[in-house]
Amino acid sequence: MAYYIGIDLGTSAVKMIMMAEDGTIARTVSRDYPISFPRDGWAEQDPRDWWAAVCDGMTELVGVDGGLVRGIGIGGQMHGLVTLDENDRVIRPAILWNDGRSSRECEYLNGGIGKKTLAAETANIAFAGFTAPKILWMRENEPELFSRIRKIMLPKDYIAYMMTGSFCTDMSDASGMLLLDVKNRRWSKKMLDIAGVTEDMLPALYESSDVVGTLLPSVGKRFGMSGSVRVVAGAGDNAAAAIGAGTVRDGMCNISLGTSGTVFIARDKFSVDDNCALHSFAHANGRYHLMGCMLSAASCERWFVKSILGGGSYDAEEAAIGQLGENRVFFLPYLMGERSPHNDPDARAVFFGMSMDTTRADMTAAVLEGVAFALRDSIEVARSLGVRIECATICGGGAKSALWRRIMANVLDARIVTLEKEEGPAFGAAILAAVGCGEYRDVYEAAEKLVAYKNEIEPEAALTEKYNERYAQFLRIYPAVKELYKA
Numbered sequence: 003m004a005y006y007i008g009i010d011l012g013t014s015a016v017k018m019i020m021m022a023e024d025g026t027i028a029r030t031v032s033r034d035y036p037i038s039f040p041r042d043g044w045a046e047q048d049p050r051d052w053w054a055a056v057c058d059g060m061t062e063l064v065g066v067d068g069g070l071v072r073g074i075g076i077g078g079q080m081h082g083l084v085t086l087d088e089n090d091r092v093i094r095p096a097i098l099w100n101d102g103r104s105s106r107e108c109e110y111l112n113g114g115i116g117k118k119t120l121a122a123e124t125a126n127i128a129f130a131g132f133t134a135p136k137i138l139w140m141r142e143n144e145p146e147l148f149s150r151i152r153k154i155m156l157p158k159d160y161i162a163y164m165m166t167g168s169f170c171t172d173m174s175d176a177s178g179m180l181l182l183d184v185k186n187r188r189w190s191k192k193m194l195d196i197a198g199v200t201e202d203m204l205p206a207l208y209e210s211s212d213v214v215g216t217l218l219p220s221v222g223k224r225f226g227m228s229g230s231v232r233v234v235a236g237a238g239d240n241a242a243a244a245i246g247a248g249t250v251r252d253g254m255c256n257i258s259l260g261t262s263g264t265v266f267i268a269r270d271k272f273s274v275d276d277n278c279a280l281h282s283f284a285h286a287n288g289r290y291h292l293m294g295c296m297l298s299a300a301s302c303e304r305w306f307v308k309s310i311l312g313g314g315s316y317d318a319e320e321a322a323i324g325q326l327g328e329n330r331v332f333f334l335p336y337l338m339g340e341r342s343p344h345n346d347p348d349a350r351a352v353f354f355g356m357s358m359d360t361t362r363a364d365m366t367a368a369v370l371e372g373v374a375f376a377l378r379d380s381i382e383v384a385r386s387l388g389v390r391i392e393c394a395t396i397c398g399g400g401a402k403s404a405l406w407r408r409i410m411a412n413v414l415d416a417r418i419v420t421l422e423k424e425e426g427p428a429f430g431a432a433i434l435a436a437v438g439c440g441e442y443r444d445v446y447e448a449a450e451k452l453v454a455y456k457n458e459i460e461p462e463a464a465l466t467e468k469y470n471e472r473y474a475q476f477l478r479i480y481p482a483v484k485e486l487y488k489a
Contacts, residue, residue, distance in 0.1 A: 004072045004441065007063065008425070008432025009056065010239065011078030011158050013037065013047075013098065016055045018063050019425055020071075021432040023441055025452035027425060031063040038095065043102040046095035049084050049160045056161055060225045068226035074165070074217075074233045075210075075435035077242030077427035078158030080178040083136040086153040093147050096157060097136045104135035105347070107142075111135060111180075115196060117278065123193050125184040125274045125282040126177075129341065134180035137197045154203050158236055166215030166233050171205040174241035174291075177283035182207075184284055185272045208235035210245075210286035211437040211445065234438035237286035239427040240266055240293060246430030247395045247421055248453030250287045250445050255391045257377060257410070259400030263299025265342075265380040267292045267389060279343030279383045286434060287445045292389070294342035294380025299373050300400035302335045302351070306369050311362065320370075320405045322363040326412070327468030331355045331364045332476055333372030334483075342380050344480065348487040354479055370406050371469075374413040375476040381414055393417040395455065397424050407457065412465045413473065422454035 003022060010017040014037065020028045033055035038046050064071060081099040086092060097103070111120060111128035120127050128135055133156070141148045155163065156179070159171045176182045181197065181204070183190040189201055208214055213232045222229040236242065240258070244266045249256040252270040257263070265280075269290045274282040285291040298305075307319050336349035353365065381391055394416050400406055401420055411418040423429065433448045442448035 003070055005067060005070050006432045006435040006439070006441070007071060007074045008428040008430065008435065009074065009076045009078070009161065010242070010426055010428035010431065011052055011076065011161060012239070013079050013100070016052065016059065017426070017428050018056070018059055019428045019432055020063050020067070021429070021436070023436065025423070027423070028067075029063050029065065030425070031059040033059040037098070041103075045098040045101040047098060048095050049092050049157070052157065052161060053164050057224060064226050069228060071227050071231050072441075073435035073439040074231060075431035075433070075438070076158045076161050076233070076236035077239050077431040078161070078236075080156065080175055080238040080240070081131045081133050082157040083133050083140070084155045084157060084160045085140070085147075085151045086155070087150045088152045090153070093150055094144070099131045101136070102130045102347070104130050104139045107135040107138040110138070111196075120180070121274060121278050123190045124180050124182060125272070126180060127278045127345070128180060129345065130347070132178060132180040134193065134197050137199060141198050151199070151203060154199060155205055159205055162214060162233055162236065165217055165221050167218055168215035168233070169205045170208055170214040170235055172208050172210045172235035172237055172286065173284035174210060174286045175238035176207060178238060178281070182284075184282055184290070187284060209288050210235050210237040210241065211434045213438050232435070232439055234435050236431050236434060240264055241283070241286040241291065242427035242430035242434070243397070244268065244291065244430065245286050245433050245445055245449065246425060246427065246453070247397060248449040249395060250449045253390055255394040255416070257394050257396045258398045259300050259373070259396055259406070260398035261299065261301045263296040263373065263377055265294040265377055265384070267384050267391065269389070273387050275383050275387055277343070279345075280380060281342070286430070292384050292387075294377070294383065296335065296373075296376050297339055297341055298335050298337040298351075299377075300398060302333070302337060302369050302373055303400065305337060306366065316403065319362070319366045320403060323367045323405065324363065326367070326409065327465050327472070329364055329367045329371065330357070331360055331368040332479060333365075333368040334479055335369070335372045335376050340376075343383055346484070346487065349480070350487060352479065352483060370409050371413065371472070372476070373400075374409050375473050377410070378413050378473060391416055393419065395419050395421060397421055397426070404457075407459050411459045411461045413469045415461050415466045417461070418459045419455040420457040422456050
């Protein structure tokens with residue numbers, strides 16, 4: 003029996019799984035670590051806390067089976083800026099994906115450099131979450147610290163560096179830095195010049211299942227494993243989760259209905275929409291993907307049920323909802339601003355269409371439908387590029403709701419399925435390790451053998467037609483209130 007370890011370096015905790023060669027999950031371990039918010043809109047973590055959590059959890063994960071571990075894959079939070087000096091010491095706390103301090107730098111990149119230039123160089127435009135704006139912020143606001151930088155890396159790649167000594171990243175994670183020429187899978191010289199960094203300060207680029215090294219002897223001893231254990235490049239969390247969901251072939255779609263929401267669409271060929279409403283990134287299968295991100299998804303229902311209604315039961319609130327497709331209340335789910343497709347950090351949530359006979363069930367339904375409509379926004383951009391989306395897997399906490407899955411199927415006019423085994427990015431990372439070690443020929447074979455689906459829901463023609471009409475109305479609300487947000 004051979005085992006493969008998958009690591010998901012999340013924002014609040016690291017989750018690690020030990021997967022047998024047949025896909026069986028032998029053990030799962032997680033370890034929390036702190037996050038700091040030193041100023042309003044800032045979010046930071048100490049990379050050394052990540053490494054301490056990995057080391058602490060690994061012994062429990064492996065147990066007495068360390069000699070049977072063949073490979074390790076790492077997925078994790080994207081976009082974070084990790085900087086090391088000439089002695090490989092962490093220069094400052096990592097600036098995370100949800101840190102908003104670089105809004106001025108984004109304005110400079112999108113306005114001064116220009117969205118067309120950014121799109122031509124990277125296939126994307128600037129968002130505060132991306133890495134390049136953070137580098138510009140550090141250069142402007144912390145010049146002494148910036149001058150000490152010798153290595154720039156992403157969060158998961160710090161773990162790989164500590165394990166192997168290999169200064170590396172993968173194409174999917176690098177895509178979110180706004181420094182990668184995504185189409186040609188290489189660093190953009192122009193973007194490096196704009197950011198004021200050189201290529202030797204950036205990690206070597208690999209595909210996600212490429213082996214980047216083996217465990218350093220001291221690390222292998224600490225983990226209870228041999229030094230021959232291979233470590234693969236891994237992937238950004240969304241790409242790793244997509245591998246774990248089997249979203250690997252052209253046109254396949256995975257929807258994450260968690261705190262935030264994503265629409266992830268695998269593409270064999272590179273493509274980008276005219277307005278860069280969707281992110282165009284490299285995929286962990288060696289090809290590409292389109293991704294739409296909304297900042298508030300299942301968190302909208304949690305906010306409404308727990309904060310507004312006073313902490314009731316999700317099941318009870320959903321059970322009170324009557325006939326679908328008849329609701330006259332709409333909800334814009336922009337509690338924290340929005341990314342895809344509006345890229346509007348000032349946007350906020352709106353209930354629209356309430357009257358004297360509006361019930362709490364109507365408002366609950368509007369929340370569920372509003373999230374589905376907002377996810378459809380990203381689906382429609384992909385369809386405008388010629389992508390046919392007839393089926394989507396759905397995962398995350400919101401996917402546990404059968405009612406929400408039914409709403410999704412009919413709003414999106416697509417068959418919806420859930421996963422037999424939902425372990426998120428950690429499962430995808432373990433699959434990538436198995437592929438890198440030769441257990442499977444490629445991610446396509448691995449996905450076919452290891453990923454299974456359940457709870458299939460087909461769209462209903464009459465209900466889909468009603469939701470098409472309601473979606474057309476939903477589309478008119480944001481443009482009508484957009485200018486009010488600025489005030």
